Amino acid sequence: MRSVIDVPDLSLEEIDRLMDTAEDIIAHPAVYSERCRGKKLATLFFEPSTRTRLSFEAAMYELGGNVLSVTGAGTSSAAKGESVADTAKTVSCYADIIAMRHPKEGAALVAANNASVPVINAGDGGHCHPTQTLADLLTIRREKGRMGNLTVGVCGDLKFGRTVHSLIAAMSRYENLRFVLISPEELKVPSYVKNECLKQKNIPYTQTTDLESVIGDLDILYMTRVQRERFFNEEDYLRLKDSYILTPEKLQKARPDLCVMHPLPRVNEISVAVDDDPRACYFKQVLNGKYMRMALILMLLKEAGRL
Amino acid sequence: MNVDSIRDGIVIDHITAGLGRKLYNLLGLETISVPVALLTNVSSEKLGRKDMIKVDADIPVDFNVIGYVDPGATVNIIRDGQLVEKKQIDMPETLVNVIACKNPRCITSCEQELQQVFRLSNRAKKEYRCLYCETRAAVL
Numbered sequence: 177m178r179s180v181i182d183v184p185d186l187s188l189e190e191i192d193r194l195m196d197t198a199e200d201i202i203a204h205p206a207v208y209s210e211r212c213r214g215k216k217l218a219t220l221f222f223e224p225s226t227r228t229r230l231s232f233e234a235a236m237y238e239l240g241g242n243v244l245s246v247t248g249a250g251t252s253s254a255a256k257g258e259s260v261a262d263t264a265k266t267v268s269c270y271a272d273i274i275a276m277r278h279p280k281e282g283a284a285l286v287a288a289n290n291a292s293v294p295v296i297n298a299g300d301g302g303h304c305h306p307t308q309t310l311a312d313l314l315t316i317r318r319e320k321g322r323m324g325n326l327t328v329g330v331c332g333d334l335k336f337g338r339t340v341h342s343l344i345a346a347m348s349r350y351e352n353l354r355f356v357l358i359s360p361e362e363l364k365v366p367s368y369v370k371n372e373c374l375k376q377k378n379i380p381y382t383q384t385t386d387l388e389s390v391i392g393d394l395d396i397l398y399m400t401r402v403q404r405e406r407f408f409n410e411e412d413y414l415r416l417k418d419s420y421i422l423t424p425e426k427l428q429k430a431r432p433d434l435c436v437m438h439p440l441p442r443v444n445e446i447s448v449a450v451d452d453d454p455r456a457c458y459f460k461q462v463l464n465g466k467y468m469r470m471a472l473i474l475m476l477l478k479e480a481g482r483l
Numbered sequence: 484m485n486v487d488s489i490r491d492g493i494v495i496d497h498i499t500a501g502l503g504r505k506l507y508n509l510l511g512l513e514t515i516s517v518p519v520a521l522l523t524n525v526s527s528e529k530l531g532r533k534d535m536i537k538v539d540a541d542i543p544v545d546f547n548v549i550g551y552v553d554p555g556a557t558v559n560i561i562r563d564g565q566l567v568e569k570k571q572i573d574m575p576e577t578l579v580n581v582i583a584c585k586n587p588r589c590i591t592s593c594e595q596e597l598q599q600v601f602r603l604s605n606r607a608k609k610e611y612r613c614l615y616c617e618t619r620a621a622v623l
Contacts, residue, residue: 303617
């Protein structure tokens with residue numbers, strides 16, 4: 177049974193096909209509005225999530241399907257000590273496909289190994305969140321019209337941010353890219369990510385602590401939050417925190433066709449005043465996430481012979 | 484120092500000096516009641532110094548454990564006092580229930596029934612990662 181736990185579970189061709197399907201859904205929503213009639217998506221969310229759960233549920237409803245929902249470990253059989261494996265086997269009896277978020281890393285793989293229906297990882301702790309990356313990729317393709325020949329800046333917490341690592345890995349599969357890694361010294365991209373995704377593939381990249389000095393070079397600016405608790409001392413945090421807040425003033429130096437992205441939720445790393453700038457794409461990203469989830473649900477249900 | 488030749492069993496030879504005890508423990512040899520000899524820092528023409536393990540009994544041995552701890556080791560199978568097979572052990576692609584994931588956020592930390600599975604992620608660096616959370620196994 178095919179499941180999607182991490183982005184590399186999908187080939188480049190499959191990702192391109194998913195993006196094609198998502199764009200077709202956007203262009204012809206009525207064609208897809210009954211595709212999943214009679215099918216059920218179980219959303220098993222064992223830790224709090226608003227956007228991702230709603231996005232999956234909206235995706236299934238827009239395909240004409242139904243949703244069975246579990247939110248919070250406290251209200252499910254997990255509270256009684258049921259294993260992820262048993263939960264997956266049980267829910268497979270009720271649903272055609274499962275989207276699962278769990279605080280433990282690897283939980284989605286355990287579910288996939290035991291379910292008799294496809295499982296989509298909707299986030300397993302700090303490990304993987306593939307549908308966020310799929311949303312990011314569709315946003316880049318729709319905003320830039322291409323996946324290669326781009327200068328991609330990633331900014332903020334590049335050490336712990338799983339969305340950044342996953343995006344770098346996914347984008348590194350395309351041609352002619354350059355990365356600009358913008359972060360405080362304390363929060364630089366881990367060396368294993370640089371080695372496996374950039375150095376081994378001879379993808380050029382630069383590292384800097386100064387967003388303003390490089391913003392004019394970028395086609396994409398992917399912002400993430402710099403969190404206070406990641407710093408060893410308060411002094412460094414206070415010194416650096418404003419450097420990584422995107423404001424209309426900093427955007428003045430950027431290209432007119434820059435695409436500003438953020439996995440959300442935002443706290444203060446992008447000024448609200450930026451929202452009105454046509455280069456702000458982070459709410460489009462949310463919408464694109466729903467379309468990619470629709471495309472993924474369709475693909476997996478078809479492969480499982482359930483459509 | 485002499486250790487008598489064995490009749491039926493195995494000799495794990497050419498173990499990198501210092502890894503013999505680790506291998507002895509991971510193979511669970513301290514828990515079995517058959518004659519076992521662990522020799523450390525034995526002179527070796529090939530390695531200078533080496534460790535050796537001799538097991539004088541026909542017991543099942545997980546060659547994957549040997550390949551994980553020391554892929555340069557050789558295994559000699561002895562029957563009726565004669566060497567019947569000599570194996571060069573390679574690094575296994577997968578390790579099952581040999582080592583445990585140390586990541587407290589890993590699903591294996593709270594679901595004890597799960598098998599501990601590690602996959603070879605970088606042969607040159609002898610690097611294994613947890614199948615579930617991809618945390619790197621501690622260096623031996």
